[in-house]
Amino acid sequence: MSDLARDARRALREGPDGIARRQRTRLAEIVAYARQNSPFYRDLYRGLPENVEDVTLLPVVDKKILMAHFDDWSTDREVTRERVEAFIADPELVGQRFLGKYLVASTSGTTGVRGLFLSDGEYARVHLALGSRATNDLGLGGALRVLTHAGRTAVIAATGGHYYSAASVARFRLDHPRLGRIMKVFSIDQPLPELVAGLNDYDPASVAGFLTLLTTLAGEQEAGRLRIRPAVLMPGGETVTTEARQRLATTFGATVRPAYMATECSLLALSCPHGWYHVNADWVVVEPVDADHRPVPPGEPSHTVLISNLANRAQPILRYDLGDSMVVRPDRCECGSPLPAVQVQGRAADLVTLPAAGGGSIGLSPMLFGVLLDGVAGVERYQLVQTAPDRLRVRLRPVAGADSDQVWRAVCQKLARLLAEQRVAGVALEHGDEEPEQASSGKVRRIIPLAKA
Template sequence: MPESEIIREIEVFDATPRVVSLERRANRLKQLLLHAKEHSPYLSKLYRDIDPENFTLNELPVQERAILEQNFEEWVTDPAIRKDDAKAFLSNPENMATPFMGKYSLVTTSGTSDAPLIVVRDKLHQEVHQAFRLKRLLGRIPPELFRPDCNRIAIILLKNAPSANYISYVKLKRLFPEKSENILGLSTIEPIPELVRKLNEFQPATLCGYSSLLGVLALEQIHGRLQIAPSLILSSAEQLTEATIAALRNAFENCTVLNDYCAAEGGEIAMTCPCGKLHVNEDWIILEPVDEEDRPVCPMEISDSVLVTDLSNFVQPIIRYRLDDRVQPMSKPCRCGSKRQLITVHGRESDVVIFENILLPSIVFTTLMNDMPGVLSYQFAQTQRNRLEFRAVYPDETDRTAFFNALNERVSHILRGNGCTHVQFVASDTLPKSSARGGKLKSVTSEIWQNFAEEEE
């Protein structure tokens, strides 16, 4: 479909009564299900009892990432896609932002303790989600804020990982080779003082990054160490919490803060409207906030996880796929007038650790682990004010001592670089612990309040 046609469809969706638009969406779901049943060996088995002409969404089983990952080649609907080819393609940085097999885009998930999942996106997905960005997210933003020939743009990236931010960065560099000096790529694992120094020197008009790091930068600006005056801050990938939005608004005057709630698996799920609220792109996305038993939560109730369905990607169907985000469906309509589903995304508890009054976001540690294969699952746990524990499940072939020594060197470097000089980093015999609520494993967790409460009792 040409871009103009998709944009027109988006406009029509917004102008049509919601109930009519949702019928349209139900039809899209049916098309996707038919395609999945016919072309994905894995889903065909899973949906063998589902009648595509007569089914409801909640009859479809919930999809868990770890299981899908193991069945990757039977899950995709193009039998020519091999996991090894995709991995080899992704491992070559030259391929970043070039199509895989001449037509697909490849991204991987990041920032969690499981093995990264490769996500293949087809042309329709790329067109639809690009149209969402242009129309709903950036439609009201002066385009020159994304032009390095007019403005300076700083992007915080997961270096050497094919995340959406990194791909945008590479694409931008290729589009404006002669203005490369106006595009600054910063790594998520750089120590905060280093990020602050580079940003002060660069003075970006546009700053793109991850919510947890943007929150830290807001505090740096409030404390006067960071002194920049961006016109636009764009947060993507991680959820931007209300607290972070408030901190950013407080720290940066006359700056538009945009929130793009997206995931490698679902694409552009929801975006901020002119009121700064998040609306789901429900023409092509179905988002179900659910409780621990996978029942839909009531309005205003905070979900335990969300199930996402992306109606635009036929090559690797994402249908009722679980994302570990806590989402609150809002009950009142938004002042902007949009009828699309309104949500608030809540950060997961303790997704930061704080040592010596210095806040370190989880992404600092999860990025590091993406570069260090050798464990099956892991957890960084702050167990005391100045103690960080590493828990892991090691396969037999991993030399634990060598692995921990290499990790220790890198973690110590991060801690020292951020000014946390008295933190003890220790290898623990404890296995990674799942949270009491929902039983999910957090890659980075702080247990000091819990321990503190135990001490009090």
Template sequence: MRWMSTVPASDCGRAGTKSSEARLQVDAWVAKRGGERAMAVRARARLVELVAYARTRSPYYRHLYRGLPSKVTELAALPVTDKSQLMAAFDDWVTDPAITLERARAFAEDPALIGRPFGGHYSLSTTSGTTGKRGIFLHDARQWAVTSAMATRMLTGWLTVRDTARIAACGGRTALVVPDDAHVGGAVMAARLRGRSRVAALSVHRPLEELVEALNDLRPAVLAPSASLGVLLAGQAEAGRLRIAPALVCLGAEGLPMAEHARIGRALAGAKVRATYNANECPFLSYSCPAGWLHVNADWAIVEPVDERYRPVPPGEASHTVLLTNLANRIQPILRYDLGDAVTVRPDPCPCGTPGPALRVQGRAADRLTIPGADGTPVTMATRPVAIVLDTVPGLDLFQIVQTGPATLRLRLAPAPGIDPDDLWDTVRARLSGLLVRRHLGHVRLERASERPQISTGGKIRPFIPATTSAKP
């Protein structure tokens, strides 16, 4: 998302203070009222400022931009970056010389530190993303202040007076369904909210029946699961096992067809269902509207749909990937970053009236593994918990799981340099087996593949390849 401020740049640099946060909140409202032009003016000014900052403070960008003019105003003049390049140059990429990849990795491998400050000033989260390669991302106070302002703008756009009254009638209780054993974005956010009496963080690793029981006890007014888990919960509600009536369901992590959104809303007593399309690289990127489009917060984020050669793709056509520029984060500048998702930008104004590019995402399909249970009854499991478990394995560079039979998963692993493949396999097998046992799927057979993860024709590694993608939970 991008939202530009009428506040001088120097004020935005002190966004950790309460006064700066208040100014950001006000500016978010002003920018939305001003429409596309107001957002574009802010974005352009912030881009110039960020490029200058990155060249000054990041050795990586200083080298990458060495042949560019002293002042860059056009985004297309900047070279493309990606996760592999930036992670390989991590120590030079970050703008704080006290931060190193070695320290960040050690922090990320300790689940007891989830949500705790890293380096004294930052939040740290990890992701494997659509490429299956682990990334470590830092968030400074400025970015968190922007994220908060964007969340406020999102909620005021989503909720009517009636919705707000319904939430208040339920005591304002919010249920976040997140991992509790890895430094992923949802877990870090939940940790930041820990201690608030009306917010409950439920582990995504719980067996589905236990999660349903916990939600029935909590009766949340707002429910925030991943999209694929939202579908599973809708199935539980349709079967009469989940009995909650939230006013709002906020889906994250994956994309779902609008028909599934409608299904979730019907199953959960007419809940309003909305979604966000965000990333660790930009935790405030976009939010959905009633028409089912995702609106980029275009005053604080820039998205560029491009083809295989990074040439612009016109609105109405599906891109090969999308380039992301995050205008809020200065500890780890994200400039023209290949996010790896295919998107289509709406070619005409969205009927909802929300400013900012409206898009739909094709590249984040909510793959689910359907496996026969011990009694033969099909059990559908979201893949995100599996990815989270593998993302915490030290020395695992890439992974790919192929469902080769109803109850057989073939694991393709790529160890990091210097990691013993046999030791890595033992660790992966133990952690994944533990997850399957907790899901009452201990009978599933894990195969060790001799081949490395396979790259698709699109140049990406698909982390999960289910036996079928058509099974409905």
């Protein structure tokens, strides 16, 4: 067991005081490191006390601000936006070390601003150490099932780009060749029958993926087409309701352990059997706040949440506006964990249900559309609105100087190809003249399924 893993276990044994002590120490260390090595933070933190253990002393940042100061934000002077862009342009480099040091992950997120995030080897080691907290409640039966399935893990993720899930698995496989052999990525954009066949053949001990896709796979398992017996299911990307959790657990006979994570901080929180996410507060600071970034009392939903990632020094994420809404539990969780317990209100997405070519209907994950449209040149922001069972309205904001007609044609071609590959038929695409609508939180919900009666 590594020193980091031992410390992660020791922190739980020491309880809230030990966790808080680690958080204060690590916050002070990373703020000092950021001030010394990042010109952006050196300027931003000018005038602050020399030693900062109170996160509320720091100004708030967001993705737009960090991307605008990319070269000065990074703590390595060799890192530039131009060099990172050139690196991620090659899909063959997914998971490879940028500059021989860093994992690169890209995302556009719900704000419509594409993010490029680097993480270092120490961050990966912390993430691996905290992962031991996810397997504490499998029980003897679950542990035996993991062994009989040789520990195989299936990660169903966006591929074809430097998205975090696929990139981190590729990085892990390169760093740990022996363990890496039991991890396999399945693309979310392959036709459902192919995905089902691949999972049946692989027979995984654990499955991680987007919640809506795992729900679709539950339907395949109930119909008898999917025949797997994983010990653990790890849904992510959306709020996991009690009903969804129970269905997955019953259908697969598995322990369901949703993870709350973001590309900016993949080690945010893990769920417990009582339906709460427990924040890894020894390595992450989470602040539920109102619209003016003032603290929200426990038990009340926040307008947004600020996160500080204390493990990644390549590009420090400090008091970063993540955009999600959450509620902090005011008392200790029944599971006994000393880590803060939260429920996440944001990230709830539904399947987009469209007519299938052979009759009936088919549900597509919003992530499928997101991955597709993120890669269209000339698109600054978009929103896909299902206005009828067989109609999708596309709202586009092209980047400055782009030919709007050319961008629209490219989007139509991409969408038509996706629908054909997913065996969807009879769906009309219409070009919306209006701008993508922004919610009061500042988010743009990029995919809006048809409202259910």
